[in-house]
Amino acid sequence: MEYHYIVGVGAILVSTLVFLFLVYSFSEKRKVTVSSSIHVNVKESSAASQDGGAHIAEAPGSRDDVIIVGAGVAGAALAYTLGKDGRQVHVIERDLNQPDRIVGELLQPGGYLKLLELGLQDCVDKIDAQQVFGYALYKDGKNTKLSYPLESFDSDVSGRSFHNGRFIQRMREKASSLPNVKLEQGTVTSLLEENGTIKGVHYKTKSGQEFTAKAPLTIVCDGCFSNLRRSLCNPKVEVPSHFVGLVLENCNLPYANHGHVILGDPSPILFYPISSTEIRCLVDVPGQKLPSVGNGEMAHYLKTVVAPQVPPELYNSFIAAVDKGNIRTMPNRSMPASPYPTPGALLMGDAFNMRHPLTGGGMTVALSDIVVLRDLLKPLRDLHDASALCNYLESFYTLRKPVASTINTLAGALYKVFCASPDPARKEMRQACFDYLSLGGVFSNGPIALLSGLNPRPLSLVAHFFAVAIYGVGRLLIPFPSPKRIWIGARLISGASGIIFPIIKAEGVRQMFFPATVPAYYRTPPIHSHH
Numbered sequence: 439m440e441y442h443y444i445v446g447v448g449a450i451l452v453s454t455l456v457f458l459f460l461v462y463s464f465s466e467k468r469k470v471t472v473s474s475s476i477h478v479n480v481k482e483s484s485a486a487s488q489d490g491g492a493h494i495a496e497a498p499g500s501r502d503d504v505i506i507v508g509a510g511v512a513g514a515a516l517a518y519t520l521g522k523d524g525r526q527v528h529v530i531e532r533d534l535n536q537p538d539r540i541v542g543e544l545l546q547p548g549g550y551l552k553l554l555e556l557g558l559q560d561c562v563d564k565i566d567a568q569q570v571f572g573y574a575l576y577k578d579g580k581n582t583k584l585s586y587p588l589e590s591f592d593s594d595v596s597g598r599s600f601h602n603g604r605f606i607q608r609m610r611e612k613a614s615s616l617p618n619v620k621l622e623q624g625t626v627t628s629l630l631e632e633n634g635t636i637k638g639v640h641y642k643t644k645s646g647q648e649f650t651a652k653a654p655l656t657i658v659c660d661g662c663f664s665n666l667r668r669s670l671c672n673p674k675v676e677v678p679s680h681f682v683g684l685v686l687e688n689c690n691l692p693y694a695n696h697g698h699v700i701l702g703d704p705s706p707i708l709f710y711p712i713s714s715t716e717i718r719c720l721v722d723v724p725g726q727k728l729p730s731v732g733n734g735e736m737a738h739y740l741k742t743v744v745a746p747q748v749p750p751e752l753y754n755s756f757i758a759a760v761d762k763g764n765i766r767t768m769p770n771r772s773m774p775a776s777p778y779p780t781p782g783a784l785l786m787g788d789a790f791n792m793r794h795p796l797t798g799g800g801m802t803v804a805l806s807d808i809v810v811l812r813d814l815l816k817p818l819r820d821l822h823d824a825s826a827l828c829n830y831l832e833s834f835y836t837l838r839k840p841v842a843s844t845i846n847t848l849a850g851a852l853y854k855v856f857c858a859s860p861d862p863a864r865k866e867m868r869q870a871c872f873d874y875l876s877l878g879g880v881f882s883n884g885p886i887a888l889l890s891g892l893n894p895r896p897l898s899l900v901a902h903f904f905a906v907a908i909y910g911v912g913r914l915l916i917p918f919p920s921p922k923r924i925w926i927g928a929r930l931i932s933g934a935s936g937i938i939f940p941i942i943k944a945e946g947v948r949q950m951f952f953p954a955t956v957p958a959y960y961r962t963p964p965i966h967s968h969h
């Protein structure tokens with residue numbers, strides 16, 4: 439064990455030094471320019487303004503400061519936050535009934551800290567939410583427990599898992615309890631654009647009536663299937679896999695109040711509690727195509743391929759859940775943030791940025807972004823000077839990066855490492871990752887602090903990622919390196935680089951590692967805003 443520790447510590451040191459050197463030389467060579475120009479995709483959004491003619495009624499009482507499209511996790515939290523800061527907020531949500539979905543059920547402790555900062559922590563009360571204290575990781579019949587480093591926090595600080603719809607309903611109620619927040623049911627059909635500035639939205643109520651709502655700032659939070667983001671960003675969506683969701687009843691998790699990740703074949707299987715009596719199981723199915731639920735292929739797949747890999751304590755409940763037949767699926771989408779800063783509008787939540795849900799990071803990123811935006815908007819009394827505001831808010835894209843890019847990169851990289859592969863180098867990397875985390879101490883605390891959002895630092899992420907790779911190589915080469923082992927080791931390192939560097943590149947090297955060198959970082963609030 440001691441020898442493993444020494445290899446591990448050496449691996450961390452070497453990886454940090456090598457990475458610092460690489461980043462330094464990369465950033466010297468490549469001057470990444472962050473465009474400060476205002477880019478509006480006029481073609482797409484002008485269609486919106488054309489039909490914004492006289493036949494559509496203007497919503498009554500439109501003295502709103504902010505329109506929020508969508509009252510999901512991001513929209514509801516944002517509505518409360520801006521409402522509390524005294525803004526007149528108009529939220530338009532397609533369906534105000536309690537959602538029933540398999541997404542957004544595990545809030546990492548870092549996300550809970552953001553709820554605290556926003557004063558929304560009571561939204562996880564009274565919904566039978568379960569505290570989560572860490573993860574259990576399973577591979578080939580072995581398992582290891584990874585606790586969140588929560589020692590220095592109050593006892594209420596932990597992860598929370600719950601029914602997503604209950605959580606959202608609590609946040610919607612809380613937002614609409616503020617007199618200056620108006621929550622309305624309606625479907626936003628398009629953005630209202632005039633000369634490159636977004637002035638509001640067109641929306642339809644359930645009865646088919648069409649309205650226009652106007653406000654100096656429109657924040658689009660219409661979620662992962664966003665229809666409205668097209669004119670506000672360059673959406674490059676990838677769908678590496680799907681999650682298949684089941685609810686297990688009448689069983690206990692091997693580690694109570696922990697998430698369980700099975701490093702399965704072909705890819706990971708997750709379990710976590712969503713109430714005092716229910717356990718969510720999410721089975722990752724790689725690729726674009728899913729076995730059909732309708733014709734029984736999915737049940738067959740779950741019983742023959744997945745069930746044998748489920749921990750024995752959960753096996754019977756897993757089979758019972760498949761037999762019961764309430765099988766839900768969702769695409770696992772990932773999309774780096776790539777906004778066109780547009781006067782009068784902003785994207786937030788999944789409409790803006792997505793990452794693989796393996797690490798349960800989506801809500802934490804959304805809530806963390808809301809804190810950044812709230813702090814930026816706070817000094818502004820008036821939001822009417824759209825272009826000055828847009829210019830100022832470009833700093834948002836850099837200020838959010840340390841947290842968002844760490845969580846995003848970890849999700850993408852961990853998903854790749856955790857998938858089974860016939861390639862011996864990838865197999866070594868996966869095993870090295872499991873063994874590295876099993877070492878405990880700094881080897882598990884560092885990565886779990888990243889995953890939980892408690893300490894999301896990009897440099898720490900890269901250091902641990904390459905430490906895992908170097909640890910894997912060290913074990914291959916010590917004590918007897920053979921040519922074959924050297925070859926596998928070299929492929930392991932190149933494979934690891936091939937996983938993480940493209941993700942970091944998409945996140946933006948400079949914004950991620952040197953945010954203070956991005957000019958927009960220093961934008962100050964516009965001074966003269968006219969009323």
Ligand SMILES: Cc1cc2nc3c(=O)[nH]c(=O)nc-3n(C[C@H](O)[C@H](O)[C@H](O)COP(=O)(O)OP(=O)(O)OC[C@H]3O[C@@H](n4cnc5c(N)ncnc54)[C@H](O)[C@@H]3O)c2cc1C
Nearest residue numbers: 508510511512532541542544626661787788795798800801
């Ligand atoms: C399978 C899966 C599992 C996940 N698990 C987790 C997890 O455990 N932990 C975690 O932190 N994250 C998880 N995520 C990610 C998380 O669900 C999202 O990051 C989060 O829900 C984003 O919030 P949002 O407000 O952007 O979108 P949503 O919560 O989806 O809200 C969007 C809202 O907009 C409304 N809307 C859409 N279009 C319109 C329109 N035109 N007009 C009006 N309203 C509209 C919708 O009705 C909806 O209420 C998971 C994602 C997936 C796919």
